[in-house]
Amino acid sequence: MGLLALAEVERGARARLPAPIWDFIAGGSGEERTLAANLTQFGHYALRPRVLVDVSVCDPSVTLLGSPLRTPIGVAPMAYHRLVDPEGETATARAAGRTGTLLVAGIFASRSLEEIAAAATGPLWLQLYWLRRREVLAGLVERAEAAGYLALVLTVDAPRVGRRLRDLRNGFAVPSGVRAVNLDPELMAASHRGGAGASGIEDHAREQFDPALTWSDLAWLRARTRLPLVLKGILTAEDARLAAEHGADAVVVSNHGGRQLDGALTSLAALPEVVDALPPDFPVLFDGGVRTGTDIAVALALGARAVLVGRPVLWGLAVGGEDGAAEVLDLLGTELTHAMALLGRPRLRDLDRGALGAAAFAPPLTSRHPTGTTGGRTGLQR
Template sequence: MNLRDLHEKARRSLDPVHYDYVAGGAGEERVVADNERAFDRYALLPRVLCGGERRDTAADLPGAPGASPVFVAPTAFHRLLHPGGEPATARAAAAEGAVLVTGTASTTPVAEVVAAARSRDREAAVWFQLTAHPRREATRALVRRAEDAGCTALVVTVDSPVFGRHTRDLRNGFTDLPPGHAAENMRDLPGAPPGALTDIPMSPAVSWADVDDLVRRTALPVLLKGILHPADARLAVEHGAAGVLVSNHGGRQSDAVPAALDCLPAVADAVAGRVPVLLDGGVRRGSDVAVALALGARAVGVGRPAVWGLAAEGEAGVRRVLAALRDEYDHTLALCGGRRNSDLTRDMVVRKGGTW
């Protein structure tokens, strides 16, 4: 069973409205499609007679040394897709040695997500995706929860000054979660009544000054997610980011931006090795992982494939996705003559139909 089989199994098992919520994107969904098509525009140019019987594919990531080069990107509302929810995803990621980026919009509180991961692996690394609130006291409360839960890094989403316009959700009238589901990390925040939920914030008022405040107040490494422009990558490093994540939000914010992969080389050049560069968007096979690493990423995230696995088969489905990508990547690395991730270099990636 490949990832497309799991996707189809998930589609059949889900309420069509909930399926559309995950599968859909902004506008006409051109960017959603182009994220995947981007990998089809590149080919790997292997080296020969320089490999080894065994390969080391571990990636040194902030707060997660020796992790898999494939991590679970932040996605919302896992209990909408499977009753096991985020804890099932967390156990699966931990079992496969992958970082889980759990999010502000998790349907399970961050402390319970981390506890589930650590029930499988006491050293499991869980990062917290943070949507910064224009009220800094609310943001600081979310950060304290992530710190207290044992998260090892913060991933701040910076490409969402406003909500994306999702055509499928508008057509389906999907504006609220069903009863019994909520973004639990938004409960009991400062300024709200006890037990009440605060809306997930998206504000164009959030700025580099908020990044400065966050970096100053937490000991956790802070990564910025949603970087596409190389100038912003340089600014991220200057403002103390411990890493940048090249991402267009899976095509869910703007339908007029490039594919994430096409932005990766320029961002990697701008960062110039000062902090790790990560990527998410469109990764569907192990060779995609290899292309991204050769173009400058240290690791890649998968969002929709992981939740399709969850929807189709629960924890076992997420494990199946992560194991398939890991094994396919290891196989591709061997075919490229590599022993470790750093053996994949930019000169080993060419446009389809071309050579040097």
């Protein structure tokens, strides 16, 4: 593609995908205020470059829960990659392996855990939602361990799915040719229904997600696996401390890409308090609104060990399959290294809060999140 900026691949993906699928991927909850703020929050930080530093070699590599990565970048867990490419998650797995990035496969993947693992050449984690049927969770954990997955990522911010108005207006349902193949079809039936004023995704979550989950339940999962446990969806210092106390090995600061509680803290605003609440060696990951390598540098400077990227990977997959997804990940890694050089911080450990200035400027809304956030099909021109 000769990709120069993610906005280019975003436009290409929107042009290629049917409107309801684009809205499912691009949309947020409610009036999409948090979705928009995730993007603009990066503009509130100024960068403080140092000069006359040897930046002839910049090293963005990192080790995360024992796995070496070429860059501190991972693919966030997302459902149904086959909505945008026939190969789905196996193409994404190959792209992540080619670029030295982490892949977090989703519980609602449209390729089997074993197929994804066979395609992967880099570190692979599995994301879970807490289902009402615990035996299903236990079975997925066993399969993940047998297939070589290296960690479990439990999403903890979804006792129910946020009101995603685009999906409700579209009556969105997962197309019949795409399904969550790692779960029994009976468990997923509601996701294929949809209909006027309804969302198959929301109906399915209401039926299958356990809203009674509490901190004490984590002991059940801990007792069934030797894999590291990562909690995704932490936005407060209080919950960060509880995560560590209840045996989590890492956390992901995330507001679910603006798809859960509209008006929630942006992930970037929450990141410093979460980092400060945990021991220095406790891994904190980040997702939410990353669109450039400079965004990644800001998150790292605020204390993230690595960032997860979601929608842009699906854009790349939609436009160019495996190659398109790999180009998106390569571009972000290249931009990060470029930013490190211009900042005069050639190693990741040099990226600390001293690299950031006080609130500087918020880019105009139209520059990063074009106008209209009402949740309608054409409300967000992205």
